[in-house]
Amino acid sequence: TQTVSQSDAHVTVFEGDSVELRCNYSYGGSIYLSWYIQHHGRGLQFLLKYYSGNPVVQGVNGFEAEFSKSDSSFHLRKASVHWSDSAVYFCAVSRMDSNYQLIWGSGTKLIIKP
Template sequence: AQSVTQPDIHITVSEGASLELRCNYSYGATPYLFWYVQSPGQGLQLLLKYFSGDTLVQGIKGFEAEFKRSQSSFNLRKPSVHWSDAAEYFCAVADMDSNYQLIWGAGTKLIIKP
């Protein structure tokens, strides 16, 4: 069965430091992959997505993610985090057998130290 794993429940990073959030997926075909961000008390906002082509994708708010088929990973990165990046981040893969329903990871909560 398809699945998405985000191994880190919480990550704490100092403001200005680099960030990498991990995401591993299990999916038989070429995946459609997404990262969403959820600020406290808000809905989810799409950060970036990968469908095909260049394996390094750029998103909003200075985020990027790299698709690595050999590692079944789609890790999210940012070179320098800002306090406003404190949020919960969700990785998801589209299940193309179910009309593109998304299969979600459990989320990683990002805490920024001043």
């Protein structure tokens, strides 16, 4: 069974701090990895994705993520968070051999303290 694990249900930081949200997956084949953000009461919005090439990918609003094949990870980072980054973040894996259906992590709620 393929899984996507976001081990932290909640992460709390102060505004201006750096943050890393963790995502690990269990699948050895060709995949796309992506991150989405969901503000309270809203739909999910795409942040960034990785398929191949440079393992560090840049997304919108200063977010970046780094792929590690050895760790089966795709962690999301931001150097300096803003209060507007408060949201739930979802990691997803899209498998090439299953019609690219996305498998979703359970989400990490990022709480920004003033």
